[in-house]
Amino acid sequence: MVSDxxxxxPGGHTPPVSIRLQDRPAEERPAERTAALDQVFRIEHxxxxxxxxxxxxxxxxxxxxxRVTAIIGPSGCGKSTLIRCLxxxxxxIPSFRQEGRILYHGDDVCGxxxxxxxxxxxxxxxxxxxxxxxxxxxxxxxFGPRVNGYSGDLKALVEGALRRAALWDEVKDKLGTSGLALxxxxxxxxxxxxxxxxxxxxxxxxxxxxxxxxxxTYRIEELITSLAVDYSIVIVxxxxxxxxxxxxxxxxxxxxxxRIGELVExxxxxxxxxxPKDERTESYITGRFG
Amino acid sequence: MTASTGNPARTRTGRPSGGPALARRRRATExxxxxxxxxATGVSVLTTVGIVLVLVFETFEFFREVSLWEFFxxxxxxxxxxxxxxxxxxxxxGTLLVAAIAIIVAMPLGLIIAIYLAEYxxxxxxxxxKPFLEILAGIPxxxxxxxxxxxxxxxxxxxxxxxTNVFNALSAGIVVGLMVLPMVATISEDAMAxxxxxxxxxxxxxxxxxxxxxxxxxxPAALSGIIASFILAMSRAVGETMAVAIAGGSTxxxxxxxxxxxxxxxxxxxxxxxxxxxxxxxxxxxxxxxxMTLFVMTLVLNxxxxxxxxxYRNVYQ
Ligand SMILES: Nc1ncnc2c1ncn2[C@@H]1O[C@H](COP(=O)(O)OP(=O)(O)OP(=O)(O)O)[C@@H](O)[C@H]1O
Ligand SMILES: [Mg+2]
Numbered sequence: 001m002v003s004d005x006x007x008x009x010p011g012g013h014t015p016p017v018s019i020r021l022q023d024r025p026a027e028e029r030p031a032e033r034t035a036a037l038d039q040v041f042r043i044e045h046x047x048x049x050x051x052x053x054x055x056x057x058x059x060x061x062x063x064x065x066x067r068v069t070a071i072i073g074p075s076g077c078g079k080s081t082l083i084r085c086l087x088x089x090x091x092x093i094p095s096f097r098q099e100g101r102i103l104y105h106g107d108d109v110c111g112x113x114x115x116x117x118x119x120x121x122x123x124x125x126x127x128x129x130x131x132x133x134x135x136x137x138x139x140x141x142x143f144g145p146r147v148n149g150y151s152g153d154l155k156a157l158v159e160g161a162l163r164r165a166a167l168w169d170e171v172k173d174k175l176g177t178s179g180l181a182l183x184x185x186x187x188x189x190x191x192x193x194x195x196x197x198x199x200x201x202x203x204x205x206x207x208x209x210x211x212x213x214x215x216x217t218y219r220i221e222e223l224i225t226s227l228a229v230d231y232s233i234v235i236v237x238x239x240x241x242x243x244x245x246x247x248x249x250x251x252x253x254x255x256x257x258x259r260i261g262e263l264v265e266x267x268x269x270x271x272x273x274x275x276p277k278d279e280r281t282e283s284y285i286t287g288r289f290g
Numbered sequence: 291m292t293a294s295t296g297n298p299a300r301t302r303t304g305r306p307s308g309g310p311a312l313a314r315r316r317r318a319t320e321x322x323x324x325x326x327x328x329x330a331t332g333v334s335v336l337t338t339v340g341i342v343l344v345l346v347f348e349t350f351e352f353f354r355e356v357s358l359w360e361f362f363x364x365x366x367x368x369x370x371x372x373x374x375x376x377x378x379x380x381x382x383x384g385t386l387l388v389a390a391i392a393i394i395v396a397m398p399l400g401l402i403i404a405i406y407l408a409e410y411x412x413x414x415x416x417x418x419x420k421p422f423l424e425i426l427a428g429i430p431x432x433x434x435x436x437x438x439x440x441x442x443x444x445x446x447x448x449x450x451x452x453x454t455n456v457f458n459a460l461s462a463g464i465v466v467g468l469m470v471l472p473m474v475a476t477i478s479e480d481a482m483a484x485x486x487x488x489x490x491x492x493x494x495x496x497x498x499x500x501x502x503x504x505x506x507x508x509x510p511a512a513l514s515g516i517i518a519s520f521i522l523a524m525s526r527a528v529g530e531t532m533a534v535a536i537a538g539g540s541t542x543x544x545x546x547x548x549x550x551x552x553x554x555x556x557x558x559x560x561x562x563x564x565x566x567x568x569x570x571x572x573x574x575x576x577x578x579x580x581x582m583t584l585f586v587m588t589l590v591l592n593x594x595x596x597x598x599x600x601x602y603r604n605v606y607q
Contacts, residue, residue: 131492
C-alpha cells in the first residue's frame with residue numbers, strides 16, 4: 001500500500017489543508033504517530049456486510065481530532081453501520097462482517113491484540129433513543145466507572161459528568177430517583193453524562209436528537225458544541241440544519257441502486273453546504289432526494 | 291359489492307340475502323355457540339368454586355373439634371393414633387424443608403441456564419437445549435420420586451453423608467429442584483429476553499464485558515421476572531406430591547435435618563386419602579384442614595409472583 005487517498009472525492013479536488021493528512025499509512029510514520037496525527041479515526045477501504053447483504057462499500061475517510069464530524073445521508077445508506085464500526089459495536093451482531101481497516105489513533109481497532117471492550121472504554125456512544133438503565137440517576141452515570149474499576153471519588157466524577165452534560169442543576173437533588181423518570185431530553189443528556197463518565201476521548205452519537213423536541217434538541221446541540229473542545233465527536237444526523245449548526249466537517253453517504261452505502265463527499269461543513277463538489281451532494285442538501 | 295357481481299350471499303345493502311328466516315336461524319346458531327362456550331367456561335369456574343367451598347366447609351367442621359391454636363402451634367402431628375395430636379407444624383416444616391432444598395438447587399442452576407441461553411448461546415444451541423428443558427418438565431413426577439429413592443439417595447447422598455435415612459428430605463428436595471428447574475430457567479430467560487437490546491448496547495458501549503452486561507444490566511432489569519420464577523417454582527415445590535411421598539418418607543417430625551425422613555402436607559393428604567380412614571371421621575377431616583393450609587400458601591405465593599410479573603411487564607411496555 002503506497003498511498004491512500006485520504007479523502008475520496010469524485011471531483012478530484014485538493015482537500016482543505018487542515019484535514020490534509022499524510023498519505024502514508026500510520027505505521028510508516030512512527031515519529032508522527034502521537035504528535036502529528038490530527039485525526040482520531042482513519043478508515044481505509046471499509047466494506048461491511050450483514051449476512052450476504054452488503055451495507056458499505058470501500059469507504060476511505062478520516063475523522064479529525066477534537067472536531068465535530070457529521071455523517072449525513074438518506075435513510076438506510078449505512079450511517080449507523082459506519083459509526084458502529086468505529087467502536088466495534090457491530091461485533092454484537094452475529095451476521096456482521098467487515099473488510100478494510102479502521103485506525104483509532106493509529107491503532108487498528110480490529111488488529112491482533114486489540115480488544116473491543118478496552119476500545120469501547122475510550123470511545124463513548126450515545127444512541128438514537130435515550131436508553132438509560134432502569135437504575136438511579138447516580139448509578140446510571142456511575143455504571144461505566146464501576147465496570148472500569150474506577151477507584152477515585154465516584155461522587156465527584158458523577159457530578160462532573162452531569163455538569164458537563166448540562167444536567168446537574170436539574171437532577172442534583174434527586175440523584176437517587178430512577179433515570180427512567182426523567183423527560184426524554186433529560187434522559188438523553190443523562191446518557192451523554194453516562195458516556196462522559198468513563199472519560200472517553202471520542203464520542204459517537206447516532207441521531208441523538210431524533211427522539212427529542214426542538215428545545216431539548218437545542219440544548220443537546222449546545223452541549224455538543226461545548227464538548228468539541230475536549231472530545232472528538234462523530235454525529236449521525238438526518239437533519240441537515242443540525243449538521244450545519246454543530247459540525248466542523250461533514251461526510252455525505254449515499255446508497256445507490258444496489259442499496260450499498262458509499263462515500264460521496266467529505267469536507268468542512270461550510271464548504272460542503274455552500275459549494276458541494278458532487279452534484280449528488282447538492283441534490284441532497286437542496287432536498288431533491290433522500 | 292352487489293349480488294350481480296358474484297357475491298350471492300349479500301345484497302347491495304349488505305344485508306344477508308336469505309330473508310328474515312335465515313337471519314333468525316343464524317342468530318339462533320350464534321346464540322347456541324355462545325351458550326356452549328359460556329357453559330365450558332362455567333365448568334372451570336364452578337369447579338374452582340366447588341372445590342373451595344368443600345375445602346372451606348370441611349375445614350370449618352374440623353375446627354369445631356380442634357382449636358385453631360392447637361392446629362397452628364402444636365409441634366406433634368399424630369391424628370391417627372392416640373393420644374391424638376393435631377399440630378400441623380411438622381407437616382408445614384417438612385414441606386418447607388423440601389421446598390427450600392428444591393429452591394437452593396433450582397435457583398442458581400436455573401439462573402445460570404437462563405443467563406447462558408439469553409446472553410451467550412447462539413440460536414442453534416438455544417433451539418437444541420430448550421427441548422431438553424421441556425422434556426425434563428414433562429417427566430412424570432413419580433419417575434422423579436423413584437429416581438430419588440433408587441439413585442440419588444444410595445449413590446449420591448449416602449456415600450457422602452453416611453447414616454442418611456433411606457427416606458430423606460434431601461433427596462426429595464433435590465429431585466423436586468430438578469423438576470422445577472425448567473420453570474425457573476424458561477421464565478427467567480423470557481424475562482431476560484424482554485430486556486431491550488438498547489440497554490445491552492449501552493452497557494457494551496461503556497466498556498462492560500459480556501458477563502458484566504449480563505450480571506449488572508440484564509439480570510437487574512429482569513429481576514422481577516426472575517423473582518417471579520423463583521416464587522412460582524417455590525409454589526410448585528410446595529404443592530408437589532408424588533416425588534416427596536416416595537422419597538421423603540412419611541414421618542411427620544419437626545426437623546431441619548435434611549437426612550431425616552419427613553412428611554409433607556401433600557404426602558400426608560395422599561397417605562390418608564389412599565388409606566382406609568373412615569370418611570366423616572375427624573381423622574379424615576384433617577386432610578381438608580391440611581389442604582386448606584396448603585391452598586392458602588400456594589395461593590399467596592402465586593399472587594405475589596403475579597405481582598412481580600406484572601411489574602416487569604410494566605417497565606418495558
Ligand atoms: N442488524 C442488521 N441486520 C441486517 N441488516 C442490517 C442491520 N442493521 C442495518 N442493516 C441494513 O444495513 C443497511 C444500512 O443500515 P443503517 O442502519 O446503517 O442505515 P442508516 O443510514 O443508519 O439508516 P437510518 O437513517 O434509517 O438510521 C440497511 O439496508 C439495513 O437494512
Ligand atoms: Mg441509523
